[in-house]
Amino acid sequence: MPASTENGARLPARSLLLGAALVLLVALIGAIDYWTGNEIALTIVYLIPIALGAWFVGPRTGNLLALLSAGAWLLADVYGGRAYDSPIIPPWNAVVSLAFFLIASQALSARKRTERRLLELMDIKSELTAMVSHELRTPLTCIKEGIDIVADGTSGPLTAGQRMHLRTAKRNVDRLARLLDQVLTFQKLEARHVELRIEVADLNQLVQQAAEGFALPAQRKGVRVVLNLGHGLPLVACDPDKISQVLSNLLSNALKFTEQGQICVRSERRPNGVRVLVDDQGPGIAGADLERVFQGFTQLASESGKPAEGTGLGLAIAQQIVELHGGRIGVESQPGCGSTFHFTLPVHEQAPAARFVAALHQRRI
Amino acid sequence: MVAENREPRRILVVEDEEDVACLLRARLEANGFEVFVEGEGRKAVQLAQAVRPHLVILDLMLPDTDGYAVSENLRRQYHSCMVPILMLTARTQSTEKLYGFGAGADAYMTKPYDAAELLGTIRQLLKDAGID
Numbered sequence: 001m002p003a004s005t006e007n008g009a010r011l012p013a014r015s016l017l018l019g020a021a022l023v024l025l026v027a028l029i030g031a032i033d034y035w036t037g038n039e040i041a042l043t044i045v046y047l048i049p050i051a052l053g054a055w056f057v058g059p060r061t062g063n064l065l066a067l068l069s070a071g072a073w074l075l076a077d078v079y080g081g082r083a084y085d086s087p088i089i090p091p092w093n094a095v096v097s098l099a100f101f102l103i104a105s106q107a108l109s110a111r112k113r114t115e116r117r118l119l120e121l122m123d124i125k126s127e128l129t130a131m132v133s134h135e136l137r138t139p140l141t142c143i144k145e146g147i148d149i150v151a152d153g154t155s156g157p158l159t160a161g162q163r164m165h166l167r168t169a170k171r172n173v174d175r176l177a178r179l180l181d182q183v184l185t186f187q188k189l190e191a192r193h194v195e196l197r198i199e200v201a202d203l204n205q206l207v208q209q210a211a212e213g214f215a216l217p218a219q220r221k222g223v224r225v226v227l228n229l230g231h232g233l234p235l236v237a238c239d240p241d242k243i244s245q246v247l248s249n250l251l252s253n254a255l256k257f258t259e260q261g262q263i264c265v266r267s268e269r270r271p272n273g274v275r276v277l278v279d280d281q282g283p284g285i286a287g288a289d290l291e292r293v294f295q296g297f298t299q300l301a302s303e304s305g306k307p308a309e310g311t312g313l314g315l316a317i318a319q320q321i322v323e324l325h326g327g328r329i330g331v332e333s334q335p336g337c338g339s340t341f342h343f344t345l346p347v348h349e350q351a352p353a354a355r356f357v358a359a360l361h362q363r364r365i
Numbered sequence: 366m367v368a369e370n371r372e373p374r375r376i377l378v379v380e381d382e383e384d385v386a387c388l389l390r391a392r393l394e395a396n397g398f399e400v401f402v403e404g405e406g407r408k409a410v411q412l413a414q415a416v417r418p419h420l421v422i423l424d425l426m427l428p429d430t431d432g433y434a435v436s437e438n439l440r441r442q443y444h445s446c447m448v449p450i451l452m453l454t455a456r457t458q459s460t461e462k463l464y465g466f467g468a469g470a471d472a473y474m475t476k477p478y479d480a481a482e483l484l485g486t487i488r489q490l491l492k493d494a495g496i497d
Contacts, residue, residue: 137455138382141476145388148480154395177477184457
């Protein structure tokens with residue numbers, strides 16, 4: 001709502017100024033036309049203010065300018081058109097040019113209207129998502145806190161069975177809250193309502209931090225996280241928070257599907273940037289499904305055995321973030337041989353090699 | 366632990382959703398706080414002058430005015446200009462959070478909240494304010 005009122009308030013002043021300038025332009029062209037009597041050559045020139053008028057300030061000004069153009073043409077024909085020997089030609093010329101200009105103005109303003117409508121619809125969509133998320137959050141808050149307050153014994157002692165059921169309820173409420181967050185994140189990324197805070201970063205460092213975060217959950221599952229990072233990789237320009245999220249999504253995906261063995265995270269130099277690869281020892285992905293893994297909500301729709309925990313948005317979010325950085329994300333996999341997810345970020349042009357920065361860090365320590 | 370018989374810490378909860386307010390009251394009272402609930406922003410600023418809370422928990426979407434305005438008003442009043450303000454809201458965007466701090470909030474938490482985190486933040490705010 002605020003965006004549209006702002007538009008409405010800004011438009012009249014701007015349209016008035018533009019309209020006046022364009023009318024002046026039409027009058028100027030009309031005068032030149034009148035003095036030279038050479039209107040055919042000026043058809044294109046007349047079209048410019050009409051097109052601009054229709055484009056910037058809508059059909060009404062566009063039509064007014066079309067009328068003015070045709071009028072100027074008529075005047076030029078009557079007073080300056082020395083070449084005509086029949087009196088019918090000037091008005092006929094004026095009618096044809098009016099029709100011509102009106103059509104041009106209508107067509108352009110219709111396109112402009114469609115564009116505006118599209119922008120409005122996009123605004124409505126993001127407003128709707130924000131509203132829905134708020135409307136969902138409040139009841140979710142009550143359910144979560146209602147369960148918590150009983151489950152932690154604040155409102156009286158519980159039996160073991162009651163506690164177990166409440167724990168199940170709590171786990172699922174938390175899952176619902178996470179899903180809500182992910183849907184919102186995904187929607188914002190899809191609508192490109194995300195600003196990247198670009199810094200020059202060392203991908204290896206981000207990988208190490210992300211891997212440290214997964215050491216404990218992996219250990220609990222009996223899976224090892226192994227790092228195999230390339231030396232002297234160039235720095236990349238990226239939003240470290242967002243890339244950390246990509247790494248975390250890829251690692252959590254790898255951990256989810258790896259029942260035993262190890263997850264290996266590698267980094268390497270590529271001709272077009274720096275690539276990070278995450279190898280898992282999961283069941284792998286069949287060729288037909290490879291194209292679908294980065295689509296949102298894919299997992300929810302798949303029926304490969306037991307439904308895995310999660311929202312199915314993690315990889316879609318990772319893809320959006322990497323593409324927002326101008327990078328590429330991909331996967332290689334064969335059923336039974338595990339999968340390798342990888343993404344490549346372009347190298348920062350003026351970036352010194354990472355080892356210099358590492359050396360600086362060491363000196364500071 | 367030092368003073369068992371000290372007066373309980375007063376918390377003003379500005380929240381228009383009755384269910385949320387009710388659960389907050391239960392949670393906070395169970396942890397030894399005295400709780401005042403108000404659903405409207407303007408009345409909440411007045412109530413703050415009357416009860417002089419040690420801390421304010423503030424929702425952002427209120428029926429009469431928004432929480433940012435309430436926060437700014439609290440900061441202008443003599444008895445509440447220094448009170449710790451904890452914004453607890455369903456608005457999750459970082460710009461809204463920054464705006465909240467600009468309006469005078471000391472902490473910002475989003476719904477659904479984690480009870481342990483909420484209590485920890487309240488204790489920390491009281492400690493920072495030199496109250497506990």
